[in-house]
Amino acid sequence: MSVITLNEPGKELLMMGNEAIARGALEAGVKVGAAYPGTPSTDIIENLAGVASQMGLYVEWSINEKVALEVASSASFSGLRAICAMKQNGMNVASDYLLTLNLVGVKTGLVLVACDDPQGHSSNNEQDSRLFAKMADLPLLEPSTFQESKEMTKWAFQLSEEIGNVVILRGVTRTSHARGNVVLGQLPKTEVKARFDRSKQWLTQPLVPKHQQLHRTLDRLEEIYAASPFNQYLGPESPKVLIITSGTGWLYSQEAVEILGLEGSVGILKVGTTWPLPTQWIVENLKRTDQVLFIEEVDPFLEGNVKEIAADHARKIGPKEFYGKKSGHVPPMGEMTPDRVVDALARIFKISYHPRTPEYETRAQEVAKTMLPSRALGFCAGCPHRASFWSIKNALQMDNREGFATYDIGCYALGRGPAGYYQLRVGGAMGTGTGLASGFGRLSDLGFDQPVIAMCGDSTFFHSAMPALVNAHYNKSNLVMVILDNSATAMTGFQPHPGVGKNAMGETVSPVEIEEVCRAFGAKVEVTDPFDIPDTRDKLLRALEDPEGAKVLIMRRRCQMLKGKDEKPPYRVWVDPQKCIGEGCGCDRVCTRVFKCPGLIWDPKEGKSKVDEVICIGCGVCTDICPEGAIIKEETK
Amino acid sequence: MATQEETYNLIITGVGGQGNVLSSQLIGQALVGKGYFVTIGETYGASQRGGSVMSHIRISSKKQLSPLIPRGKADIVIGLEPVEALRVLTVYGNSQTVVLSNTRPIYPVDVTSGDEKYPDPEEIQRALKDLSRKVHYIPATEKAMEMGSSILGNMIMMGALLELNLLPLNLAEFRETLSRTFKEARLETNLRALEEGKRTVRS
Numbered sequence: 001m002s003v004i005t006l007n008e009p010g011k012e013l014l015m016m017g018n019e020a021i022a023r024g025a026l027e028a029g030v031k032v033g034a035a036y037p038g039t040p041s042t043d044i045i046e047n048l049a050g051v052a053s054q055m056g057l058y059v060e061w062s063i064n065e066k067v068a069l070e071v072a073s074s075a076s077f078s079g080l081r082a083i084c085a086m087k088q089n090g091m092n093v094a095s096d097y098l099l100t101l102n103l104v105g106v107k108t109g110l111v112l113v114a115c116d117d118p119q120g121h122s123s124n125n126e127q128d129s130r131l132f133a134k135m136a137d138l139p140l141l142e143p144s145t146f147q148e149s150k151e152m153t154k155w156a157f158q159l160s161e162e163i164g165n166v167v168i169l170r171g172v173t174r175t176s177h178a179r180g181n182v183v184l185g186q187l188p189k190t191e192v193k194a195r196f197d198r199s200k201q202w203l204t205q206p207l208v209p210k211h212q213q214l215h216r217t218l219d220r221l222e223e224i225y226a227a228s229p230f231n232q233y234l235g236p237e238s239p240k241v242l243i244i245t246s247g248t249g250w251l252y253s254q255e256a257v258e259i260l261g262l263e264g265s266v267g268i269l270k271v272g273t274t275w276p277l278p279t280q281w282i283v284e285n286l287k288r289t290d291q292v293l294f295i296e297e298v299d300p301f302l303e304g305n306v307k308e309i310a311a312d313h314a315r316k317i318g319p320k321e322f323y324g325k326k327s328g329h330v331p332p333m334g335e336m337t338p339d340r341v342v343d344a345l346a347r348i349f350k351i352s353y354h355p356r357t358p359e360y361e362t363r364a365q366e367v368a369k370t371m372l373p374s375r376a377l378g379f380c381a382g383c384p385h386r387a388s389f390w391s392i393k394n395a396l397q398m399d400n401r402e403g404f405a406t407y408d409i410g411c412y413a414l415g416r417g418p419a420g421y422y423q424l425r426v427g428g429a430m431g432t433g434t435g436l437a438s439g440f441g442r443l444s445d446l447g448f449d450q451p452v453i454a455m456c457g458d459s460t461f462f463h464s465a466m467p468a469l470v471n472a473h474y475n476k477s478n479l480v481m482v483i484l485d486n487s488a489t490a491m492t493g494f495q496p497h498p499g500v501g502k503n504a505m506g507e508t509v510s511p512v513e514i515e516e517v518c519r520a521f522g523a524k525v526e527v528t529d530p531f532d533i534p535d536t537r538d539k540l541l542r543a544l545e546d547p548e549g550a551k552v553l554i555m556r557r558r559c560q561m562l563k564g565k566d567e568k569p570p571y572r573v574w575v576d577p578q579k580c581i582g583e584g585c586g587c588d589r590v591c592t593r594v595f596k597c598p599g600l601i602w603d604p605k606e607g608k609s610k611v612d613e614v615i616c617i618g619c620g621v622c623t624d625i626c627p628e629g630a631i632i633k634e635e636t637k
Numbered sequence: 638m639a640t641q642e643e644t645y646n647l648i649i650t651g652v653g654g655q656g657n658v659l660s661s662q663l664i665g666q667a668l669v670g671k672g673y674f675v676t677i678g679e680t681y682g683a684s685q686r687g688g689s690v691m692s693h694i695r696i697s698s699k700k701q702l703s704p705l706i707p708r709g710k711a712d713i714v715i716g717l718e719p720v721e722a723l724r725v726l727t728v729y730g731n732s733q734t735v736v737l738s739n740t741r742p743i744y745p746v747d748v749t750s751g752d753e754k755y756p757d758p759e760e761i762q763r764a765l766k767d768l769s770r771k772v773h774y775i776p777a778t779e780k781a782m783e784m785g786s787s788i789l790g791n792m793i794m795m796g797a798l799l800e801l802n803l804l805p806l807n808l809a810e811f812r813e814t815l816s817r818t819f820k821e822a823r824l825e826t827n828l829r830a831l832e833e834g835k836r837t838v839r840s
Contacts, residue, residue, distance in 0.1 A: 014662070014669040014677075121680060145701055146676075178704035179662065179677040181669055251676075251703035259707060338707040355709030356731050360768070367764045368727040372720060373753040375652065375745040378687040418746065419687075592749040598687055601749045614778060614787040615743065 005051045007187050015182040017149045017175045018043035021113060023182070024153030025083045026055060028109065029190040032075035033059040034068040036463060037492035038087030039122035040177040041115035045085050046495070049504040061495050061504040064430070064463045065090030069097050069112065076110040077202060078194040081157050085113040088127040089409075089430065093464070095132055098166070102136040102214060103204040105164045109157030115171040118297040118335035122173075122491075124409055124428045126333060128299035133168045133275040137214040139221050140275035141169045141230070144250035146180035152230060152272065154185070159224070163217050170274075172297050173335070174248045218276045226281055230272025233285060239267035241291045241323075241348055244282075244302055246271045248336055249295035256341035260351055274302060282309050286317045293344055294324035297336045323348055378419035381599040382560035382619035385412045388484055388530040389420035390595065390625070391555075392453060395540040396423070403451035403544060405482075406433040406440070408465065410457035411491045412484050418596055424455065431456070431464030434481055438468055441477035441550075451544045454481045459489040459497040461514055466521070472550040473522035480543045481523070481552045483514060484530075486559040494562055515554055523550040530555040533624050560617060569618030571633035573599075575609050579630035582607040587627045595625050643698050645804055646706045650691040650725045651717030652743045656791035660715075661692035664795070667806055667814040668696055678704030687746070689721055696804070713803050714769075715794055717777070718743050719761050726768040734769045737797055739790060741778035773797060775837045781830065789830040796834020808835070 003013055004023045015023065021044050025033070033052075035045035049059040058075075062068035065086040072084035086094060091114050098112070114129040133140035141156055143149040149171065156167040204210055225231065234254070235242075243253045243266060250270045257266045269285050271277070286292070286309075294303040303324045310320055325332040329344040346353045354361070379386045389412075396403045407413055407427035416424040427433040437454035456465045461483055472479055488494040496502040501511035515525045526543065528536045536555060543551040588594065591609050592602045599616035600609055609630070620633040647664075649657040658679055665675040678693040695702040711729035716722020716738040726734065740758070748755040756764075765772045775797050781789035799808045808831065815827055 012669060014665045014675055147701075174678055174704045177679060179665055179675070179679075180701055180704070181674050248703065251701065252705070255703050255707065337705050338703055342707065355707065360730075360732055363767050364727040364730065367723060367768065371756045371760065371764060372724050372727070373745050373755050374747045375687065375689045376747050378746050380654070380687070418750070589751065592746075593751055596746045596750055598743075598746055598749075601744050602751065612744070614741070614782070 020149040022047040024150035028154045028157035031080035032082040034071040035085040037495045040173045041085045042492045065094040069094040076106040081109040088116045091129045103210040109160040111156045142246040225273040225278040235267025240265040242289045243268045245295040252338040255338045291321045300325040382617040384557035388555045391536040393421040405453040406436040407455045408433045408460045434465045434468035437479040438472035438477045441479035458485040483554045485556040490559045518552040523552045525552045527554045571618040571620040580608040645696040647694040647713045649715045650721040655717040660791045736769045736772040739777040792830035793834035796831035797838045800835040
């Protein structure tokens with residue numbers, strides 16, 4: 001049973017931040033959840049989907065974040081509490097509707113959870129989604145602990161109804177994707193019937209008065225926030241330095257103060273309600289001291305907004321020394337860590353802090369510099385993408401017209417590095433590979449004569465590559481779109497999508513056939529199994545040679561991580577030491593140096609290749625790439 | 638008995654797919670059940686695909702700690718892969734850190750491709766010793782392969798950790814958490830792996 005439906009109020013559990021958010025939504029009586037998967041936000045809706053039938057919810061994986069927000073909004077307009085979750089990039093996609101919805105308002109509680117990934121651990125960018133709250137004039141909450149993730153979510157629904165608008169809750173990797181103690185509350189019994197009251201129109205018009213109303217709501221929010229238990233001060237009455245912080249900074253700051261023994265000199269002002277800022281409360285706390293340090297992720301959001309308040313109240317509170325991202329006391333990019341807070345405080349207080357002895361530090365640095373091999377991210381053993389990229393590399397080489405590939409987001413984006421033989425040249429956002437290729441492929445009038453391959457995943461195809469493909473056909477662009485169809489949204493944990501035939505509720509639905517969609521869009525379509533390397537290469541070459549219009553080649557094979565769950569390895573694979581000639585072979589160690597499956601290793605003592613039986617999953621693809629036929633596969637029984 | 642320290646900073650490190658997320662979660666659940674505050678910070682997502690991964694597990698009898706261990710503050714490092722244990726020590730280790738290291742390397746593609754070198758086992762052992770108070774070497778993958786699956790390596794490492802009494806958690810309490818997590822067949826295999834792990838450090 002899922003921990004998020006445990007009806008034992010008072011029980012203390014270890015929960016992931018995202019589980020706590022899902023639980024908070026349940027405690028608030030949420031009825032609808034929608035999202036497109038994206039780390040570090042995925043687990044919120046995934047957890048709700050897992051308990052949907054048990055708890056009487058409707059939960060879906062929408063095809064993109066904008067649709068997810070629209071679906072969640074429809075629930076709110078129908079009198080149901082709804083939650084919508086997305087990663088930072090998703091906010092950009094959803095923002096189109098968000099900046100309309102803010103003027104329209106909502107009926108029942110609608111909470112939008114935006115999870116940012118400072119440092120881009122699992123992302124293609126680093127972004128501070130809090131700016132959307134300011135842009136949209138909407139309330140913003142930032143939890144600092146796991147318990148708060150739950151409590152704030154619960155309160156966010158109430159707040160949303162109180163002001164009749166969306167509430168944005170912002171998580172980050174270290175709150176959403178970390179685990180900690182959470183005490184459970186009560187799960188309510190709610191019976192509501194969804195119904196849209198057609199006597200009312202939900203419009204942005206009259207536009208300017210609606211905008212004015214939003215600003216009045218912001219003023220009201222400041223009053224509501226003034227009494228919020230999510231804002232608090234910890235420290236001496238008049239500290240030398242006041243840290244103003246939100247999110248992860250609350251725990252990091254406490255720890256840094258403790259490490260440096262500055263409990264008597266530093267106060268910490270934790271802001272949980274970060275937009276609009278509760279001005280009066282901030283002003284009162286600024287009076288405590290004349291030195292202020294800002295600790296937050298990613299942009300100087302509190303920093304800028306608090307400085308604005310300080311400027312407005314300068315006469316009352318006097319001049320201040322501000323430390324943070326602007327002053328260089330805190331790095332202006334990358335994720336916050338307790339060490340960054342320690343460094344900033346040590347600099348302000350002119351403390352020399354060394355967690356280890358100089359001898360230890362020297363040894364550690366020496367080891368780090370000389371002994372640690374890098375561990376580049378790559379495709380799993382048996383991943384269909386490796387075989388796909390192998391064929392793309394070879395086809396582009398044989399085609400010999402300086403062709404190149406554009407790309408999107410997903411596991412296959414790792415193909416930009418050694419795992420995909422550095423084939424990806426430009427791209428990086430959802431659907432962007434095809435949009436770029438549509439442009440490149442139409443530049444022939446201006447002298448462009450290189451073939452272009454647009455790489456796209458199956459889930460990404462539905463998310464945002466479809467419009468780009470229509471665009472390519474409509475504008476007579478010459479491109480080859482390669483869809484790597486591994487039958488799952490793999491990078492985020494194998495969520496289903498419209499091509500799979502199952503939805504988040506586990507219902508069977510007729511799968512949307514990607515090839516049919518592409519044909520309907522006017523593209524010429526071929527399908528291949530990437531493990532059939534000659535067929536894949538030949539089809540790709542033919543597509544590259546075709547000078548007319550949009551060509552689609554679907555490279556279809558189920559993700560090995562999924563296959564491995566319910567299928568036995570098809571082959572036992574080993575290297576025949578009699579046949580492998582090692583460095584003496586003219587192949588330049590093609591298996592380990594070029595193909596780079598982690599299941600193939602190099603035995604420096606013997607000077608031959610070997611299969612690492614711990615890693616190899618027996619897909620057998622490598623047997624086709626060894627020129628000596630030294631890699632042997634034998635069917636498993 | 639376990640030492641009576643107030644806080645414990647444990648790092649479980651390895652390569653994506655070795656099971657460090659599950660191990661840290663099980664330890665965390667068991668300790669929350671005993672009334673401790675536990676915070677776990679994990680790196681995964683993209684890092685899952687062959688990259689270095691680590692979980693910071695922070696245990697306190699008093700308060701919720703942050704999800705990241707400050708540099709130089711790890712009390713215990715569990716390396717499901719030897720070079721990864723070393724990598725973690727260079728940032729988080731100190732002269733009092735206790736290390737449990739699996740002996741079986743997983744070679745990065747940067748090494749198998751010939752671009753970089755994987756240090757010799759003796760070199761690794763010397764460096765681990767230099768950067769810690771005590772190192773326990775556990776042939777976890779070998780034992781796991783003997784038991785039928787390399788993935789049991791993480792549970793063997795857990796068995797060794799619990800046998801060494803480095804955490805305020807005993808084997809019986811951990812077994813109880815396992816029995817609430819795994820179904821019968823898997824439970825039995827994992828319990829056997831725990832026992833196997835105990836034997837590797839028993840003198």
